[in-house]
Amino acid sequence: MKVDIVSIFPDYFAPLELSLIGKARTAGTLKLAVHDLRTWTSDVHRTVDDTPYGGGPGMVMRPEPWGQALDAVASPGATLIVPSPVGRPFTQADAHELATLPHLVFACGRYEGIDQRVIDDAADRMPVREVSLGDYVLFGGEVAVIVIMEAVTRLLPGVLGNADSLTEESHAAGLLEAPVYTKPQSWRDREVPEVLRSGDHGRIARWRRDQSLLRTASRRPDMYAAYPPENLNKKDRVA
Numbered sequence: 001m002k003v004d005i006v007s008i009f010p011d012y013f014a015p016l017e018l019s020l021i022g023k024a025r026t027a028g029t030l031k032l033a034v035h036d037l038r039t040w041t042s043d044v045h046r047t048v049d050d051t052p053y054g055g056g057p058g059m060v061m062r063p064e065p066w067g068q069a070l071d072a073v074a075s076p077g078a079t080l081i082v083p084s085p086v087g088r089p090f091t092q093a094d095a096h097e098l099a100t101l102p103h104l105v106f107a108c109g110r111y112e113g114i115d116q117r118v119i120d121d122a123a124d125r126m127p128v129r130e131v132s133l134g135d136y137v138l139f140g141g142e143v144a145v146i147v148i149m150e151a152v153t154r155l156l157p158g159v160l161g162n163a164d165s166l167t168e169e170s171h172a173a174g175l176l177e178a179p180v181y182t183k184p185q186s187w188r189d190r191e192v193p194e195v196l197r198s199g200d201h202g203r204i205a206r207w208r209r210d211q212s213l214l215r216t217a218s219r220r221p222d223m224y225a226a227y228p229p230e231n232l233n234k235k236d237r238v239a
């Protein structure tokens with residue numbers, strides 16, 4: 001997968017050189033480039049913002065550098081992702097979909113956001129998705145891009161050592177994952193549940209399924225209500 005990120009703070013993306021994303025880049029699974037939006041300015045101050053039409057607080061990102069940046073980095077077949085609090089909430093299903101695409105271009109807004117014409121103009125030439133991380137406002141799109149790239153990269157073939165992690169984790173099948181434990185067996189007088197030490201794979205699977213359903217029902221009633229009833233089996237204890 002090819003990824004281009006445009007931002008006025010390219011240094012923000014240093015974490016994308018670490019850990020499994022760094023390894024995916026080294027392995028060539030992920031070809032990621034970060035670009036400084038100011039490369040596409042033409043004035044001595046390398047200006048990227050101006051006051052909003054209609055008045056109001058803050059500054060808006062000017063369209064010219066953005067237009068040139070997207071012309072330069074978005075190849076045919078690219079999808080433009082614009083992190084924005086007015087976008088559709090980002091989900092695991094979105095991560096799966098993005099992981100199948102050949103080329104993602106991310107446009108990181110700052111200040112009061114990017115002039116709307118940039119998004120409208122890009123939409124004439126490529127698929128554009130405005131994506132929100134949640135119902136709150138960040139300083140800029142950089143952190144949102146790092147989050148999206150974490151979610152997408154771990155779904156790329158070969159990135160995770162054990163692909164089973166992807167099918168058994170939270171949000172994989174519309175439920176939250178059961179609690180997890182490791183050694184030691186006893187820690188501060190707290191024991192690992194007996195069933196997980198039993199070696200009885202049937203009982204362990206049943207316990208994990210029960211915990212997953214109970215957790216989802218208590219912590220995310222919205223998710224539990226949306227869980228398809230046909231996916232419940234006869235032995236499921238419906239919470």
Ligand code: SAM
Nearest residue numbers: 083084085109112113132133137138139140141
């Ligand atoms: N004036 C905008 C509004 O009220 O909708 C907020 C602009 S915000 C201060 C600056 C930038 O941060 C946005 O252009 C976007 O790139 C990013 N951003 C802020 N909150 C976000 C969120 N919840 N999800 C994704 N990106 C966000």
